[in-house]
Amino acid sequence: MRLVILGRDGVINSAAQLPVCTVEQWRPIPGSLQAIARLNQANLLVAVATNQPGLARGDLSLDNINAIHARLHHQLNRVGGHIDGIFFCAHGADSGCPCHKPAPGLLQQMLGRFDVPASEAVMIGDQPSDAMAARACGIPSLGIRSDRPVVRNDTAADSPLYDNLAQAVAALLDNRP
Template sequence: MSDLPKLVILDRDGVINQDSDAYIKSADEWIPIPGSLEAIARLNHAGIAVTVATNQSGIGRGMFSVEDLNEMHAKFQRALGRVGGHIDGIFFCPHAPDAGCDCRKPKPGLLRAISVRFGLPLARVPVIGDSKRDIDAAIAAHAVPMLVRTGKGTRTFEKHPELHTLPWFDDLAAAVDYILEGGKRA
């Protein structure tokens, strides 16, 4: 167990819940990917803190409000609680892409904020995402990038052959299996 990370950072849309090119704008649209909530609970039960780092530019674009986002996250936490899990922190960037902030992935600001909050260097921390910007943020923050094929993951994997050397998985449940098995494929 000592080789397990103390923290795992997850992207939200496309990793935990279904994604949409039209954005997830309400709690009704927030639908978990099968097995994702149980995977998070397994990390919790192994003593690993789990956080979310998510771009939510729909706020900056005026498509939904922070209150709407809070309702989505409340639904997420309730659903996760029903399977015995929890999230230790949700970090989000509300800015539109042209805002020039440091928190919007692919910049590492959100990941660095998580590192500070948890008092942990990110060198052994898996960051699981479905897009190149998730991977780029993980690399910039000196974390361990992992790619899932859910959400935009298959498209990302096909479009960026340079990512083929990274650990990649069919979904969050498979990535969690890998983490809990000490980085070994079953």
């Protein structure tokens, strides 16, 4: 395993209120930043794959998403962690673009950028669309029960499910060959 791909909303930060449009609305889930630092310490690449359709709708500006990600990098830095790349789909859910999860385009782009085969990557997400995008690429996935106010359907039922990123990372590192 070389690359861990994380969803953002519901994995790193609270998804109780979406979309996250300002730095003030971005609230990390307790333990998630430390979990990312653990992945870094294990010499794994860590990257984020997130759908941000608010950009296409106009409720989220590029300036604001950049500020949110600067805050994420800054807070991670304070706990000794870092993220190697943040990849986002800026298109609408109905745009038919190839990168809106569950489409596999964003994850494929990441495998190419980091030059990592799908078998050496893992996806951790809180949405069935994360597991579906991963499956389409041949990437194994883990699920997280998030505070997102959407009922989780059964399409990702074959992914192991954890209460939060800290638990998923602990399981991932414990089971590492």
